[in-house]
Amino acid sequence: MPIRLRVDGLGASRGEDPIFREFCLVLDAGGALLVTGRNGTGKSTFLRTLAGLYPADSGTILLEGATDPTAPVRESLHYLGHRNAMKRDLTVAENLVFWARFSGQAGDPAKDADDALEVVGLGGLGHLPFGYLSAGQQRRAALARLLVAHRPVWLMDEPTAALDTASERMVEALIAGHRATGGIVIAATHQALDVPGAQMLTMSGFAVTA
């Protein structure tokens, strides 16, 4: 059954200040949403609210057609935040294998990690400590984490931060690939990402126009 992400009347605030309010969204399988807006308008807060990491004031987030309808939506999400969620002292492969196992992904995590590294252009670098990589390579390794465990919905916060132009194309390909297999992508960015057929959301501080 294809999935559908349905967000209804979502609102969140920082302290007393509302960030967004009465936000509604429907994304079908293969859909994408690009969130743009200036710094400090609440793009990250919006994504973290969707991920269930930031408390929402109101509203519901539903994932229809999920494998386990009773499970919280956050369990069907991949969240790629500003921070890469990788340990500097472990090797890239160890990091990825850990996340694959920890996310409950079946199969051979070591092979999946190798494949994912190949996709993000870090093939053969799995044996290096994560802290040894450059900022852009670290970001790419963090993107590989989305590939080692399957989650239907990807939330990406500035996925192209620190990436060069070629790697930005790679991110676009990753997003396209995930959508082609029936996934949903929500990305906050201020780089011009080429995501065909994506809905656009521009955050402008207190008023949200969708």
Place this chain on the structure above:
Amino acid sequence: MMALYLRDLKLATRAGGGALTGILFFMAVVAVVPFGLGPDLKLLAQVGPAMLWIGALLASLLGLDRLFQAEREDGALDMMLMQETPLVLTVFVKCLAHWTASGLPLVLVSPLLGLFLNMEPTAIFATMLTLLAGTPAITLIGAMGAAVAVALPRGGLLVSILVLPLVIPVLIFGVSAAYAAVEDPAPFLPPFMILTAITLFFAVIGPAAAAVALRASSE
């Protein structure tokens, strides 16, 4: 879950992991006691179990504040909050790994340090046994403090102070069980059973409370 356990052990033993810090601190504290008290062998043997316990207690409090803070700093905590695995279980496994890396070594070096303090074999063995039963409780209680202070950049001291009142009973029953083994009229078993009960109690309460605090701290 095994993956998390192994990862945390690996992290603790690699450079900057801090598993050694606790042992070195423990050894330093206990090693200076004979110098401070002077060469009175009888007195040393008498304060031995208490010194070992105080040293182990302080040493186990040392690295606790990093338990969740390190995960938060690199964003891994967010992922842990979003998994199907219950957070309580994640916290419990992290405590277990932390204890294996920094609590268990304290237990293992305690016989050697017991020799420094001129303790009898029975006293050494009893102290080791009480440490084995009691140090997990310190880690589990500490996890609550570490979770509460997770968002504070220099929460180390705060964690120790938050946790100290709760670990006092562990110290009291640990030391009294260790003394009971050498001093004749006092029975060993009752204080030891209470010590074990405290550990089991906090094995349930600790991770649950820490999980609640971690959920509340995410923003």
